[in-house]
Amino acid sequence: NAGVTQTPKFQVLKTGQSMTLQCAQDMNHNSMYWYRQDPGMGLRLIYYSASEGTTDKGEVPNGYNVSRLNKREFSLRLESAAPSQTSVYFCASSEEATFLLQKLFFGSGTQLSVL
Amino acid sequence: AQTVTQSQPEMSVQEAETVTLSCTYDTSESDYYLFWYKQPPSRQMILVIRQEAYKQQNATENRFSVNFQKAAKSFSLKISDSQLGDAAMYFCAYRSALHPPGSARQLTFGSGTQLTVLP
Numbered sequence: 001n002a003g004v005t006q007t008p009k010f011q012v013l014k015t016g017q018s019m020t021l022q023c024a025q026d027m028n029h030n031s032m033y034w035y036r037q038d039p040g041m042g043l044r045l046i047y048y049s050a051s052e053g054t055t056d057k058g059e060v061p062n063g064y065n066v067s068r069l070n071k072r073e074f075s076l077r078l079e080s081a082a083p084s085q086t087s088v089y090f091c092a093s094s095e096e097a098t099f100l101l102q103k104l105f106f107g108s109g110t111q112l113s114v115l
Numbered sequence: 116a117q118t119v120t121q122s123q124p125e126m127s128v129q130e131a132e133t134v135t136l137s138c139t140y141d142t143s144e145s146d147y148y149l150f151w152y153k154q155p156p157s158r159q160m161i162l163v164i165r166q167e168a169y170k171q172q173n174a175t176e177n178r179f180s181v182n183f184q185k186a187a188k189s190f191s192l193k194i195s196d197s198q199l200g201d202a203a204m205y206f207c208a209y210r211s212a213l214h215p216p217g218s219a220r221q222l223t224f225g226s227g228t229q230l231t232v233l234p
Contacts, residue, residue, distance in 0.1 A: 033222075040124070042206060042224035058221065090160065103150065104222060106160035 006107035013081045013114045021076040023091030032074035036087040081114045117142045121225035128197045136192045138207030146212035149190045155203040202232045
């Protein structure tokens with residue numbers, strides 16, 4: 001029962017460095033999401049993907065890029081990390097085609113610090 | 116745009132007692148879904164309970180129940196017989212029922228309520 005798997009769990013970057021956060025789900029879900037969590041602000045949507053081959057901006061997309069590599073995988077890339085991107089990042093997935101399943105499944109998060 | 120407000124950054128409850136977490140939201144839509152998620156120290160987001168706006172009956176899941184007041188746009192979570200394992204950050208969330216073709220429905224979160232359970 002892997003669900004949604006994120007790697008890495010922790011990462012420290014220097015300002016200007018780049019990195020990619022990986023996410024994979026094994027539930028055959030169509031939709032996948034990237035959120036960031038900051039103290040006092042809840043979770044904010046960065047990007048989402050309704051299906052393989054499509055991506056859309058969320059509430060806070062600046063400084064990020066995403067790739068929906070296939071149905072299972074959805075990666076988040078920071079091209080030039082900034083201290084403002086210090087946060088906990090969550091990947092999530094859901095099955096949009098089924099009206100009964102109105103819920104998201106989350107990964108365990110990535111704690112990213114940018115110095 | 117929808118907004119979700121949790122006005123209680125922190126709450127505490129004695130073990131075995133009952134606690135209610137507040138959530139209000141703002142929307143112009145008539146059909147939507149509301150959720151409560153729990154985030155323990157492990158960081159994993161866990162769905163606690165969900166409510167469909169078109170249903171008048173309040174959702175319940177074992178010791179967890181909601182008080183859904185659609186006209187007041189209020190969605191509070193009641194935890195009965197609180198246990199030490201209930202200690203976590205709790206997030207209220209809103210999701211539109213609108214589903215434009217090719218899109219994914221987005222979840223809007225509140226800022227969270229940190230619940231402490233006292234032994």
